[in-house]
Amino acid sequence: MAPMIYTLYGFAIFFFVFWCAMWLLHVLAILYGKFRLHRKIKELPPDVPYPGISILKPLMGVDPNLLSNLETFFTMQYPTYEILFCIEDEKDPSIELVNSLIEKYPKVATNVFIGGSTVSVNPKINNMHKAFEASNYDFILISDSGIRMREDTLQDMVGHMTETTGIVHQMPFTCDRPGFAATLEKIYFGTAQSRMYLSADCFRINCHTGMSTLMRKCVLVTKEGGLKSFGCYLAEDFFISKYFLDMGWRTRISSQPAMQNSGTCDVRSFQARLSRWAKLRMAMLPLVIVFEPLTECMVIGACAAWATSLLFRWEPVVFYLIHILVWLMCDWILLSIVQNGSLPFSKFDFIVGWLFRECTGPYLFILAVFDPSIRWRNRCFKLSWGGIAQEVKPRIKC
Template sequence: MSEAPSTSVGGSSSTDSQYALPKLVLSSGCLIWYVTLWALGILGCRTARKRYKLQPRSPLASAPATSAPGVSVLRPLKGLDTNLYENLESTFTQEYLNFEIFLCVADEHDQALGIVRDLISKYPDVDAHVVVGMFEIVGVNPKVNNLMRAYRQAKHDILWVLDSNVMVAPGTLARSVDALIGPPDISPSSRRIGLVHHVPFAWATEYALGSRLEEAFLNTNHAKMYLAINTVAIDSCVVGKSNLYRRSDLERVDGSLKPSSSSVRQEGAPGDRGLAAFGRFLAEDNMIAGALWHELGLRHDLSCDIARNAVGSMTLSAYIWRRVRWVRVRKRMVFAATMVEPLTESVLLGCLASAALKHLAGVPPWLFLPVHFALWLAVDLDVFSSLAGHPVPADSRLAFLGAWMMRELLALPIWVLAIVGNEVEWRGRRYSVMRNGEVRRVGNTTSALWSWWVRKSKRQSDYYEPLDVAQD
């Protein structure tokens, strides 16, 4: 009987020894991943500081119309968006002498038409056109359908597509054309720039809870990773709030994401090439960017401007379902990246690193985690400051900090909710997201839970995202 404890101790020691190597490998892998994510975060922070510190005036801002490349600006509209007058006016006041504007609405009774006509009257020297009605239905994406007529009528090859809730600085167009053209001494062997995009920067005009969460998300962690990924530039990563590209390039792609030499027309595709080919996608902006990158081998670039994204009164439920929708779309487009997404967020990443450090070095979680979150917050606030041109205002700092913390805590539950389904809601209609982000209608009936969430967030979602929920 005296040998029993010895056997137990020996067994425990043997078990510990058996799992020692896997624990060591797992802990080391967690720390390597942690360091990698921090490197990306610091890269994004450094890029924000460097790129957005100064906004030099482009020579094209004062160049005569005959020497500046022509640009056709396409703005899809629906309803009275937050800050709509100022958003649209920022297009009329661009410091550029060779551009035209197409303001597109699907319905002749759309309330946005009043503002459009006021601006055209205020700026008679600007070459502006109003396009009413969707005369070419190319897919389920209402934004693409709304733009098709303007796309056909545009007289310039360079297209600048801006969402209606976006406001830009007067020099944005000139600097964006500079980036698209590239420096004159660029090597012939270098990949040409095919698309110029802008980091979205949210600013809320009505501080509902969802509005604050959207600000805390877009202006910190999202911007940080967006800048870092585009700096590394190993693949396409574009948000379509404000994109500049050539129609001649778009007419050579079909959304297959296969090199143009081997690309074949997909059966059932609503359009062979050009903008019409992207009417079947929910995230047409991301797919256009990916097609230019993969099918034509073109690169993307960011100018030193931001796309100021006006956010209206957004409830918590509206914020959650907006995030759910885009996670479900990304899941069908970039599955691997979407599945590791929780491991890039501060909470789960910090917990994994804390467990690894405790195992490898005996560092207690109560000591590591506060330092981790404090440094993560400091980097995020630095990114905000770089993009905004100033720190978070003192009178809203506490509210912003609370929204930031809530956003971080909600990231994992929202991801889990998004992963378990493939359906998204557009104004009371349900769609199933299929391969590559294509969508199809699945019927009118909804579950009681889904209907409750829709009724609760419908007004705010439509107010904030008119382009995504426009009529078919």
């Protein structure tokens, strides 16, 4: 009987300590976000020219916001850059859209690469490979199709590119859009995602997502194979960042978040995206299976309520409700910091969206555990431990 009691008390102490650590992350993310995000653009000294940047823009298909999103890349106030569009299918409707923008902005250096390559199992790497090889500048910006840029975004990212920094990436966030799905996305990226992203960046932990990433090309080409050497992973962004860190370079987030503005926004596709990311994290870092569920408000709150009832004889139901209320308030504060302005929904909408996200988060994680296959567009992949990907019925061998 005694060993069982000791075991219970051991679990209770673990859950209570983990719960306290999560609150420290809450406070850290709020303070670091206030300090780090939406700062004044760092101007380079007058005698230091702005470096040229090659923007790799992989495209596939057209959504209602693609034209306006792409146009923001043509109107940036930055002295020297080129846009390299990467389109795998020669019949892709985005080609016509891109050509119309090239005609509208003839002074912007552009090139269109159609057909992709078969150098890896990663479709994104295959799509970008030709453009990467043909890029003219020492800095590469990889930018997903759904990203919207401000006129000064490149200046902001370059301003954080110090002599010891190899990668500057934008923290994922979303543009203001109508509908419950858009509210849900903004709440997730402005709370759960931002909390871990800001905390990881503060401690210099690899938290890199590759939706908008500025990196030194010279570091990539020092690895045999260059960009294509990361094509055996689906989460190439994580392993690119890991390589930079292993080579002694720093990675940093810029002060402007990445403004996702996909024209296709629905709850099911968003949840599928979260589940896909969870599968990638589990394959890359197996301990995620144990610890990630404990970062969820509802899960760690229930564990902590049980732990404090055993350790301190506190009322578990009251503790749990107070825990949820304070967590919600902290998330509202963090979301407001990341938004840096008025939110496009009411407090009631926030509460509904927040509760939906927090209650479905553990469920999506469980689904990811029991279905490890990755579905990306019309293709399916399986992952081995360490993040190595293999396509089901592959087109190429990796």
